[in-house]
Amino acid sequence: MREPTEAWFRATYAEHYPAVVRYGLRRLGSMTAAEELAQEVFLTAWRRRADVPGQALPWLYGVARRVLANSLRRTEPVPAELPEFAVPAGGLDEVLDVRAALATLSEPDQELLRLIGWEELSVSEAARVLGCNRAVCAVRLHRARKRLQAALSPRPPIRGERTMSTRPLSTEEAA
């Protein structure tokens, strides 16, 4: 079993600090808040260094998740603006659509999808963060993905519903 030495901590910190900051950035929308979160996470990691498993990152995400949950009286206003980022090939609209669709899902669905899609964890690692077993997590992921895709799909027109493109203008409107 590895000894939780200072060298180990320094290596863990250097390896995972950026990932933990990005975790915070994705959920807090503010670099300052994300860095503060990362500081709390690594302070906890140092205090509880004997508990940190060999694969530290999911454990660190789990701590970050609890730190966020425990401070979710959300007395600090959360900035609405996200930092600038490179617009992908699909364009800004697609990005905004995906984010809007994600926001319509329940918080557990969102968190699982973020862990897989953004933190790029495996299902087993995400299960460790969320405190559930792998099989349950896999089922939840399948359902969450379906719900996300449903939220992204354009609503099929209701039978008999006329859209702007097909409905002829009335004489008043045409005038």
Added chain:
Amino acid sequence: MNVQRVRALLGPADPARGIHVGVPRFDLPAAHDITPPFGQRPVATTVRKRLPWTVVTAAAAAVITIVAVTFLASRGQLALPPGTSPTLSPSPAGSPPIPTVPLGPANQCMADLARDLRPAPHDEPAGKYRYWEFTHTGRPSGPQNNQSWWNPATGEQANHVTGRNTNPFVFTAAGHIDALLLRKLGKPWVEFGFIAIPAFTDPHSPMLSLPPETRRAALRTLATTPGVTCAGQAQDPLGRTGLAITATIPSSMRPGTDKDQAPGVVKTLILDQQTGDILAYVAYKPGGTEVLTSIVVTARGWRNSIG
């Protein structure tokens, strides 16, 4: 495969995509413990030049304050003599001080209660876990009945919400309830009463069942927090009479996402006048006409098991 599909779908919308995060220095020798000798600093300072120095200073100040005040609390040095203006901030050189206000008629009641605070029945350990119950109203999902356990020896904590959702976890290191409290209050952003008051009633932490020395330190802190004032006696939602202290969200603040984060909302703590225990936290609509959210503590004690 779900994983690949999810990544393909969400990847382009990643808010952290393409953002470079540097690794700041971590002054580890000073972070060997949450309570190092006073004067040592567990500072995490960044080497990225584009980060504003104020951010670094503020973060360092928060950590330094936590450590220093925790050290003071553990040695009982926060129990200042009556009439002395207590402060949570030792204000190390170069760090911005946490604002405090002097004691006066508007806030003297808290200092008085801290001075005269009497032991509560739950102060004497009588089991493995500190145990408390409270009702939380004003949530979108409706009122919640909560039961919580906290083991002061190990930091292990568990919560039941309306008879379900047992989530055992280690909340804080053993014996660091003072650190927990003061970490909340040591943040530079806790400079306004309307933030400090709800910080005392965080329903997911042991804040609702504090040992007497921490209650005393907390009261002294509240007394000198800008915007927190005494409001005389008041009844909590269960009809219990206590000492009310209030803070109002100023009109200059932007409304938050929750309805109790709007300008004019009055945040009130109702405290037991003998023991200083929190009876209830209530957020009132502007004008005090309607309860927006409340946390009412209904029981405190000790248990030997969770559940």
